[in-house]
Amino acid sequence: MPDVTFNTETMQYIALFExxxxxxxxDCLLVEDDSKIVFVxxxxxxxxxxxxNGNNxxxxxxxxGRLIEVIEYSEDPKEFIRNLFQPAAVKNVTISTRGDRSIAIVDIATKDKGLAIGxxxxNINKVKLLAQRHHKLDDVVINNQK
Structure with missing residues (x-):
């Protein structure tokens, strides 16, 4: 995993969370104008x-005092991408390398495409950022599946 650096605020959130x-x-990511915090x-x-019962x-x-999202990390980039897209139904994840770029192609049911993009x-921007930070994936692309 590449080095992820934190500022003082994110370190305080991580300490409180742990x-x-x-x-x-x-990892800890502040998103959506600081109204939501994502913990990996x-x-x-x-x-x-x-x-x-969700007590913790x-x-x-x-x-x-903010919305919290928790995502489970995986060493396997395909599994990590699946976790990032929850609760959208991911049918398949393919990692392809074109030149020096690694791209994840994600097959998502048409009914969940809006949920996956957000x-x-x-949502897709969060997925792209975390995929880059943890697995050095240059892009994440959504395919429509029926």
Whole structure:
């Protein structure tokens, strides 16, 4: 994984998240005009992060006062991309290399395309940024599937 650097604010959010949930946060991303925070947790820590009946994630949400999204990390870029697109139904992920560029081509059911892209492209932009930060993928492209 490439080096990810954090500013003081994101380090404080990570410390709060980890102390509240017991899950290890690999990354923290402030998105959507600071109204939402995305935490990428290490493989296997998703249950810890959410907690029984969502208690842990709800406590973090109350303490921070913003929406919280948790994504499980995977060493496998295909699996990580699937996790990034949740809850959209991902049919297939293909990683292709063209020259010195790595591109993930994601097959998503037509009914979930809007969910995958998000309002004003928020979701796809988040996916592209995190795919670049963690797996050095240059682009993520959505294919329509019926």
């Amino acid at each position: 102390s509240t949930t017991g899950a290890h946060a690999k 947790v290490k493989t296997g820590d998703m249950g810890l992060a959410i907690g029984k 994630i709800n406590r973090v949400k109350k303490q921070i 309002k004003n492209g928020r």
